[in-house]
Amino acid sequence: MSYLIGEKLTGGYGGADIIKDCTLSVDKGEIAVVVGPNGAGKSTAMKALLGMLNLRGGTVKLDGRDITGMSPQQRVAQGMAFVPQNKNVFVSMTVEENLEMGAFLRRDDITETMEQIYDLFPILKTKRRQVAGELSGGQRQQVAVGRALMTQPSVLMLDEPTAGVSPIVMDELFDRIIEVKRSGIAILMVEQNARQALDIADKGFVLVTGENRFTDTGEALLANEEVRKSFLGG
């Protein structure tokens, strides 16, 4: 059984169900990518794992424990970290303060974790006294990922981390995400850039209209004729 698993999730934001019997899972030291066309419910499925959705059915388990009834804040305290797609940094605060806020729940010494994040994203160290709102899109994403990593999570969830950044910055970000994975963290990621994302994925989920269409390794999905034709543009 996987470290984090959402099984047969069904629900929406109050009205009609957006995801139906949707199953997502990820293991430690693994990258799982959720891809699919616009409106497929990719972000919604991820938010369901974090408890930001009214679920009508299904269970979410973290390390074998049922966490379906927990609030998002409780799940964060349990080691789940989330980087939203939009508004994912404190724009009026410095880079360093953003990282400090990420570690708000921790009462121990955070300087070591902060050093690790500066090692992972060296540009943040040089900009650490700068206000996050003044940074470029790619640098902001690094702050956002850094903030999420400050809790020393076991699961990192990213909602379209490369939205609106240049291809070069995207490659750079993916490299960093692989590095994070190697430190033994489970990574679940929703991506628009399906081909590049599946390239680095250990596992891929193709969602269509809120349901699982294909689930396989990243490599196999890239090789799959039907997936290529329908979702990767040939």
Place this chain on the structure above:
Amino acid sequence: MDYSTDLLNALVLITNYVLIPSISYGSQLALGAVGVTLVFGILRFANFAHGEMMAFGTMATIFITWWFQSMGVSMGVFPTALLALPFAILITTLLAVVIDRSIFSFYRTRKSPPVTFVVASVGVMFMLNGLVRILIGTDEIIFRDGQKFLIKAGAFKKMTGLSEGLALKQTQVLTFVLAVIAVMALFWFLQRTRTGKAMRAFSDNEDLALLSGINPERVVLVTWVIAASLATLAGVLYGLDKSFKPMVYFHLLLPIFAAAIVGGIGQPLGAILGGYVVAFSEITATYAFKKFIKYISHGDFAPEGLTQFLTTEYKFAVSFLILVLVLLVRPTGLLRGKVL
């Protein structure tokens, strides 16, 4: 008399009637406006009850001052009210927290839109308004004691030989010094402490603050403690400098809101700036420049009228005018706050 003496007289005149009053009035408005802006930044609504919170805090201070005076406790040259202030702050903070728990938290859990909060705060305003009038009455109360002047106009004239006098009241200096200390303490708190940073984070991006594990109820509690403390301080300083009258405190709401909006709502630094802008404009616009013009023109030109833009009865028009101008020209305020 030579021209340089005339210029000195003009300078003393302006300092005495515009500069010093503006700085002390501006400091009082600034303290009020910072409270309004903090509540707006964290709870995301314009708190109409802030002026009444100032009145309540001042009333509490007056009662405790009277009690101290009846027991013969005093602070010598300083007003006894300063001794009563910490206790009044405690009482007002308690009131603010009780109001939040019993009224505003109800709408928070329902996730009501900001306009509901504003209307609820108007209700709180009327409630406190009545409470203060029932408890202490509607009359003007002067509760200042101790030494009134640091520099007396007559003594200044004798000392300098100028025909214009300069008076400096102790309350004016107290206002400025206490305002500076309070603001510095507030900024230190917001910039350096864990709770202060959490407040800024919450104001900046509520969802992300929640995802970071910041406890919203705690942030709200601390905000009310600070807002109530600043409101009490502002109210007491205003009352010491002038006098306490419930109606006047009700009217203070307008220049305070103007100050908060001029500076950029949600920006504490802007609120301070706004406080001085409003105070200077109000006092300058209602000052009669007749004598000043006579001095700087060396007596060659003496206007027949008072050369006053507005009579003091119309001083609130200045706040309105500034408010309208800012909302038309730069709705985010001088320091780019949130748009109301």
